[in-house]
Amino acid sequence: MEAGPKLDPERESAILGATLELLAETGYEALRLDAVASRAKASKATLYRHWPGKADLVVAAIKCFKQEDLAQGVDTGSLRGDLMATLRGVRELMSGPTGQIMSGLLVAVQKDQELAEAVRTSMLEDKQGVTQRMLDRAVARGELPADTDVSIFPEVAPAMLFMRIFVYGDSVDDAYLDHLTDDILIPLMARRFGG
Template sequence: MEAGPKLDPEREQAILGATLDLLAETGYEALRLDAVASRAKASKATLYRHWPGKAELVVDAIQCYEQADLAKNTDTGSLRGDLLATLSGIRDLLTGDLGQLMAGLLAALQKDADLAAAVRSSMVEDKQQINRQMLDRAIARGELPADTDPNVVPEVAPAVLFMRIFVNGESVDDDFLAHLTDDILIPLMVRSR
């Protein structure tokens, strides 16, 4: 998303960290780029050279924070193992500091078309590609039929986890992830054709 010359990694981390800090303090709607620049000891012009707007800056900050969790494409050798690894990453993300930020962004996604577009293009599409690769491996191993609906995992798993964590206030332990995998996701994928 950067438009200008590459930022020094330390400067970029300072800006992205300031963005996350202010996002946690003020929420998305009240987040201002001049406040980010001030907190990061950078100029507002520097921010605009590298990010076209607030939405792109926020998405980059969140991606930087979460890159180790969900961006990896874990191949455990089985669909069940891949699902458990993916669900564990989602759980860790949602129950960590970033989960609170993302929960707060949900309302902003409905009101801010730029943020919604940036999230869809930068975050959601990446996760869909990883999901597709996981399904392709399972199909190649004969664990799933070739016409398995690729939307089952990305539509069902985050919704169940979000509901359990943020709405019901319940924990998501390894036993629950096994239940979600064995009793809900795999049966839905097998029957989705």
């Protein structure tokens, strides 16, 4: 996506941080690149040279904020442990400031085709890769069949957490994560493929 020479990491961090701050303050629709440039003490030309549009900048900012990715380094030695650790990460993400940003983006992607495309091609593909690595480890340990559908976790878990946090306003404690893991996710993965 980047067209110009690579940005200095400190400069890039300032721009992406300013993007997140303004996104939280104004929402996606009201976010303006000149405001991001002003807050980050950068030129609009610098922004456009590295991010062709607002959608690309927002996606880059969100990905950078949680670069430690939810399951990237998680390997607890069991599928259940990996699921619980990942769910705790999703819970923290959705319960914090980024969760508010993400809920706002869900509305924005319905109205903005450019943003919807950037989110689908970048962020969702990343999540599929994280899930695939977690399932590959479970298959290698003999906990799941090789043909387990990689889409079960990203389709079911975030949707349930989103509904509980943002729609019902309920807390997501470890007991709920135990229920989601033991009573829904693992049985669904096993049942779907005859386990």
